[in-house]
Amino acid sequence: MIPAEETFDGTWPFRANYTEAAGFRQHYVDEGPRGQSDPVVLLHGEPTWGYLWRHLIGPLSRTHRVVVPDHMGFGKSATPDGSSYLLGEHVRNLESLLVDVLDLKQITLVLHDWGGPIGAEFALRHPGRIARVFATNTVLPLGQPGYGELMVANFVDSAWFRWARAAQQDGSLEEVLGNAGSTVTHLMLALQTVARPQIVTPTWVRAYSAHFTGRAECRGVIRFPQQLVAPDPDAPPAAAPDPVAAAAILAKPAMLAEGMRDTALLPRHVIPAFRAAFPDAPVIELADAGHFPSEDTPETLLALLQLFLHST
Structure with a gap:
């Protein structure tokens, strides 16, 4: 667990907030006006944490309440023993924070990677609390036709899943990911794709590897x-x-901003899956971004999200 006071050379200046409502010490950022009726909740995926959204939090918090949780086992959240770290548990943790602790309504969900399935399941459980869905390089399992077939195709084609499947079979997956403090940068650069390797500074590497201090901290x-x-x-x-x-979620305003150089969740499968759910929603193709548009093209992603918020 990254210490509460860590700022990574000033690149993460946000105050740490914690709750133990879900039975573990969960960290979240809560910036901006508390009276705002349409909070923005940004959910990270694998193998990142709230640091993924650092370029968006400040600008968004000038006009909106911005909440950024770290999932169990990531960032400044704890990695407790005896937890499954499966999708359903992450959803329940999110419910504890957003519903029981913060009681947020009219939420704009901003979803990346595993944040998509976690956020989609949360939305299905609480459709009345959701105002909009903004997706970036993720998938949203909402019962849309053809979704399963597209995900099977991605599982076969994706560099990330080809590696994960082979590593699980030869027994090296837990070894590689259990040493994520040393391997996380390679995984992000090579198997998911960071399109601008010049952003990978020593501070950046330290921010994404700092949580993973040993095998026990790599469960998530x-x-x-x-x-x-x-x-x-x-x-x-x-x-x-x-x-x-x-049906309630599929009727909400939605938008997809897709990094076209993604080698984990391939655009040729992700975009049709999104359009099957939201046929009339805008899909923006980011030619110069990989799996992490908030790292590769943060200014563009921020502008798209702000436009989406102001126009829906």
Whole structure:
């Protein structure tokens, strides 16, 4: 767990907030006007934390309340023993924060990577709390036609999932991800793609590797891909989304900003999956961004999100 006071040479100037409502010490940023009726919640994925959104938080917080949680096992949140680190647990943790602690309504969800499935499931459980959905290099399982087939195709084609599948089979996945403090930069650059390697400074490397001080602190980063490459054969099949809740979410304003150089979630599969859910929503292709548009093209992503907020 990264210390509360760590700013990474001033690149992360935001006050640390904590809650233990979900049974562990969870960190979140809460910036901007508290009376704002339409808060913006930014959810990270694998293997990042709230630092992913550092270029957006300040500008957005001038006009909106901005909440940025760190998932269990990432960033400034704890990595407790005895937790599954599976999707459903992350969703319940998010519910504890956004509903029980902060009681947020009219939420704009900003979703990246695993933040997409986590945020989509949260939205299905609380459709009345959601105002808009802004996705960037992620997938939203909302019961849309063809979604499963597109995800299978991505699983086969993706450099990230080809590596994860092979590493799970030869027994090296837990070794590589269990040493994420040393390997995380390579994983982000080579298997997911950072399109602007010049941003990878010593401070950047330290920010993304600092949480992963040992094997025990890497439970979260290991379990995200393992859910897909080594699913529990005894686990019940995922339930279909409630059609009423799904219809409510699919009627919300939505937007996709897609980094076209992504080698983990491939645009040729992700874009059709999004359009199947939101056929009339804008899809912006970011030619110069990889899997992390908030790193490669933060100014463009911020402008798109602000336009989306002001026009919907």
